[in-house]
Amino acid sequence: MSDSNAELKNIIEAALLVAGQPLTIDKMLTMFPSESPPTREEIRDAISQLEEEYAERVVELKQIDRAWRIQTRDKYAPWITRLAEERPARYSRALLETLAIIAYRQPVTRGDIEDVRGVSVSTDIIKTLLGREWIRQVGIRNVPGRPALYGTTREFLEHFNLKSLEELPPLSALRDLDVISNELNLRLDLEPGAETSSSAAMTASDGESHDEAQDVPEPATLIEVRSAERE
Template sequence: MNLNEPRDLAPLLEAFLLASGKPQSLERLYELFEEGERPEPAVFKKALTLLGKSCDNRAFELKEVATGYRLQIREKYAPWVGRLWEERPQRYSRALLETMALIAYRQPITRGEIEDVRGVAVNSNIVKTLMEREWIRIVGYRDVPGKPAMFATTKAFLDHFNLKNLDELPPLADLREMETEPVLEFDDAPVPAHLQALADASLEPDPDAEPEAPRDETSFRSLLAELDSMEQGLKIDFDDLLLDEADKESELEEPPQDDEDPRQQPS
């Protein structure tokens, strides 16, 4: 096998990517070869191009994401391939998706700034879930009273959503076109008669009850409108969000601050 020949190198790179099961950077692929046999970078690039073309008309494709290259099933086959796993795909709440959208399009952003846009307090479990999934991380602390943490997305977030960088995020106009009315799922089992009677009775207005004040609610459409003005300042460089070592040491010496805004807490 002539490793300096792209046509010989391409199948070997395919074997690496199939065996790894996760994205591999060019640097990592270089390290898999002994120094004396390592192909030139230009040969690597050409071999990857050939590998990508060889996937044409196949059920899988070569995709470059944030952390490197990977071989993956084409999206159009996902509904059928998903049947291999018995568990149902995880569903995310509207609040989590709105919070994730704000972080993605306005990073770095603090919890208080998210609450200002959404008009409601951010549930701590939402931030915890996003952190545990390694989709967001703390990249610094806003220089205001309380030193609130600033959140930004990670390369794991980009990998999960099949993106190479933040420039590939869909324009907000496209997201508005995709917005649909929520679909409710009901079981086919009939509702017991006594429960149906109680439900019907609850719909009848109580003449003695005082009318409820209208509630403020942030719709997804208004959220996207707010994000429109933020899209131009989108951060795309992860390195410039990192804290330097001096900042890290000073943060460790400061007592932890509660990011919760007491005015946002439910009564």
């Protein structure tokens, strides 16, 4: 490896370590002088080299959509989470069911979500998901009333540690809910900033009744709604 390529790799690694969020190649290019930037292929080569170097380490280079971040591996979650001063945020069953329906059926309208859940969707739930930037309006259905169509965002992939929507468990491969819950709990416990007050501020106060807004672990209910999808 040439000295220039080695230095490029070091620069990209340093940027990923301090960024606090996944970086796209376009974002990485902004670090360099406009008159002499590296090529996109050179940056991709540097990323590939980092992936190889991190292959046997306790941290990994994870791709999220078209961006990358450095994170601790899932297997170390039981130890890392003991450092957290606050518990990771927990959300109501109603909010997570709504998010799961959007993730698996997108684009969907509020009416589509209500058809699956069998109950009305609180406006506060939609506002909360939009506020967290886990969903966004992706269009309008051309029917009377012109309801908004919702889909997930890159922030959704980042929060649930997914490279793409293809990594969501397929409905046909539904397994024991406890196993799935444990797996996703490990993912969420490793989310950068999951233990901070900003995440903890998201609680069950999303406008549903007390009976429905239960204090349930975030990932468990995200998968539970797939049972309704199969009916």
